[in-house]
């Protein structure tokens with residue numbers, strides 16, 4: 001079978017994970033990279049042995065003619081780049097946050113629908129190996145029907161050092177990190193009917209909130225708590241781990257530190273190691289995140305080749321994005337938001 005020709009736009013902080021993963025995937029061939037910064041694109045092309053290097057995305061599409069484009073720029077450029085790909089009839093994967101506003105996100109979905117091309121959001125947390133294990137236990141019915149849960153990411157790790165643009169985000173942790181956790185809450189407990197959120201800014205140097213606590217009412221009847229902070233003083237610092245607790249009608253499950261998954265059922269408790277194996281290019285403590293990029297891209301490629309809608313499609317991500325909007329509305333008004 002012919003390899004899918006891949007082009008990546010954006011060669012900044014997070015792009016190495018995408019570039020490594022595309023180079024490892026047997027059904028893909030990285031044919032071009034693009035960045036408006038000519039030094040970054042030259043370095044990426046050399047390091048990842050990519051034949052095409054461009055500073056203009058339109059020129060890259062015209063010259064390299066990729067089958068699939070992977071956008072790894074920050075959200076302000078997403079709409080312009082997705083619409084450019086759609087106008088050229090090229091399917092696209094775009095990093096989170098999908099866009100700066102709901103109308104930008106809806107416009108990208110519409111543009112790709114009109115052009116009849118695949119649009120996937122790189123929502124990688126639900127593609128993390130430990131999260132797939134938690135979902136498999138849930139789906140197997142081992143703990144019965146989920147009735148309560150918590151999805152939690154608390155760290156003091158300096159995320160702004162590698163991503164200085166985060167200092168200026170008026171909507172900070174909920175849009176940057178909460179989007180992943182809210183998507184996980186949908187993944188585990190289903191669609192959301194109500195959301196209440198409280199936010200705080202701990203680091204006075206940032207513009208937006210850097211701590212958030214949300215309570216979600218799910219259509220299934222389950223209640224979940226989604227909480228996140230970049231200003232925890234707790235040691236050991238578990239960055240970049242997400243902890244998950246799920247209580248069910250027949251048992252319970254706890255994804256604890258260092259990827260230990262405890263499953264309590266029938267009066268006994270067993271604990272499994274659900275960490276990701278290391279790849280040639282992944283390393284602790286990043287490995288689970290890095291590995292999830294590989295799995296996200298694997299599933300994108302399968303959806304593209306199979307002609308079906310990916311799990312984290314643009315239209316699916318609109319539902320996670322709606323929770324972001326609800327969180328900001330709730331934090332501002334102090335009221336619970338109905339969805």
Ligand SMILES: NC(=O)c1ccc[n+]([C@@H]2O[C@H](COP(=O)([O-])OP(=O)(O)OC[C@H]3O[C@@H](n4cnc5c(N)ncnc54)[C@H](O)[C@@H]3O)[C@@H](O)[C@H]2O)c1
Nearest residue numbers: 010011012013014015035036072073074075077095096097
């Ligand atoms: N899913 C995750 O786990 C995860 C982790 C970190 C970052 N991210 C997301 O990845 C995205 C990129 O983040 P980053 O930290 O790598 O940002 P970055 O600023 O380090 O890199 C973005 C790159 O895109 C380039 N760029 C911007 N506009 C462009 C355009 N029109 N054409 C070509 N190149 C352009 C910039 O020059 C820059 O090199 C963000 O949306 C971020 O939220 C996701």
